Amino acid sequence: MTIALVTTGGTIVSQFAADTGLAAARLGGAELLGALGRFGPVGPVEVVDALKVSSPQIGLQDWCALQRTVAALLARPDIAGVVITHGTATMEETAWFLDLTLAADKPVVLTGAQRNASEPDSDGPRNLYNALGVCAAARPLGAGVMVALNDSVHAAREVAKTQTLNVETFQSGLWGALGQVRAGRVVFHRQPLRRLHVPLRDAPLPAVPIVPMYVGATRALVDAAVAGGAQGLVVEAIASGHVNQSLQDGILDALAAGVPVVVATRIPHGGTRVGYSFPGASHHLVAGGAVLSEDLSPWKARILLMLALQQGWRTPAALQGLFADDRVPAVESGPPA
DSSP, rough: OOEEEEEEESSOOOOOOOTTTOOOEEEOOHHHHHTTTTOOOOEEEEEEEEEEOOOGGGHHHHHHHHHHHHHHHHHHEEEEEEEEEEEESSSHHHHHHHHHHHHOOSSSEEEEOOTTTTTOSSSSHHHHHHHHHHHHHTTTTTOOOOEETTTTTTTTTOOOOOOOSOOOOEOOOOGSSSSEEEETTTEEEOOOOOOOOOOSSSOOOOOEEEOOOOOOTTTTTHHHHHHTOOSSSSEBBBBTTOOOHHHHHHHHHHHHHOEEEEEEHHHHHHHOOOOOSSSSSSHHHTTTTEEEOOOOHHHHHHHHHHHHHTTOOOOOHHHHHHHHHHHOOOOOOOOOO
């Protein structure tokens, strides 16, 4: 069976330019595979060079095109799984988007590098070699989309980039990695139990900005987002989902205007909950119709909300079922007209 290698850009395909001394995406999939000979055989690999951009430049249209490319590859009986090379900056977002929208049970593994291909200790070749091995080993696991770097394997829902330079950048918080690669052998310790599938429709993904809470924040960004046509909002709250009075007033007005709001937290672990009564506490936001993101980061909550709104799921009950219980609404109302 063949593994498909889909390249999108990022540090793993970057080299220093002679004129500037700065790294830029230059390599293709064939060149990446050519650097793996010293690690051992990798089996048959089919290369698809889909994009060649840095991950901050990837947009929603790129996500949808990438999803269609990967879905078509997974539908082929001769393809055992897909490895995607990607910049690490937004890798966790792309992984979560693909995990939500791909229905196939074959493995998809994202990998990349913290050190570009020109550096003598580049981590890209080892990461790619390991990702191909993880893809081959994970087929019976049903783990969905994974991220594999620095000898560790992570679930798309839980993984987060935690360090800008260190090769040990991706972590899964309280739950830990799914597995490790030990001297070329892939060892899995657990399966991800919280999985969701939200089909991707042909319609454009709706506009859902993220509004942060910080000391001295006002409702101005909420009002600007609503005035600018936001179809939903994610609030990056503090603690377990709290904001100040000004942001609370803006959020409640947005909800009253029919804009769904999901409240996440900037704190990496612990998630959101109701538990306080002071002005701006999550209790008041939920009472006004907002939905708590549970353990999803603001950027991952945004992805789930975009996909939900594309389906036409807008009510607090439907959205809270998605975020709290991983439950897809029993009746699909269809995308907004």
